[in-house]
Amino acid sequence: MIQIMLVTSLILFGVAIAITFIRxxxxxxxxxxxxxxxxxxxxxxxxxxIVSILFQTKAFLEVILILGILAFISTISFSKFLERGVIIERKRDS
Incomplete structure (x- = not known):
């Protein structure tokens, strides 16, 4: 029963990712x-x-951590770009 729920949720996450990619x-x-x-x-x-739970392994936990950090940094970078037009500000000596 739990396997069916996990596979169904994995399919639904795939559909959600596809719809969001269209956006x-x-x-x-x-x-x-x-x-x-x-x-x-x-x-x-x-x-x-969910894949980590299905395979009953902890090997994917590092991947989750790295992906979370990269997603956070990219969101912050894009929001800084939208706000100021630049991501990294440099002080110029005049």
Missing amino acids: VVIGPTFPDRVVAMDTIGVNLISAIA
């Missing part, structure tokens, strides 16, 4: 695309956790 491609504005990419990251982390 990344077609999205009308850049902030919509940033939110969609962050949503893909969260759904992908959840799907990897």
Whole structure:
């Protein structure tokens, strides 16, 4: 019973990632695309956790951590770019 629920949720996460990817491609504005990419990251982390439960291993936990950190950093970078137009500010000596 639990196996069926896990496989069903994995399929639903795959469908959610596919629909969100369409939003990344077609999205009308850049902030919509940033939110969609962050949503893909969260759904992908959840799907990897389900795969880890299905395979009964802890090997994917490091992948989840790294993916979470990368998703967070990319969201912060895109939001800084939207706010200021640059990601890394440099002080210029005049």
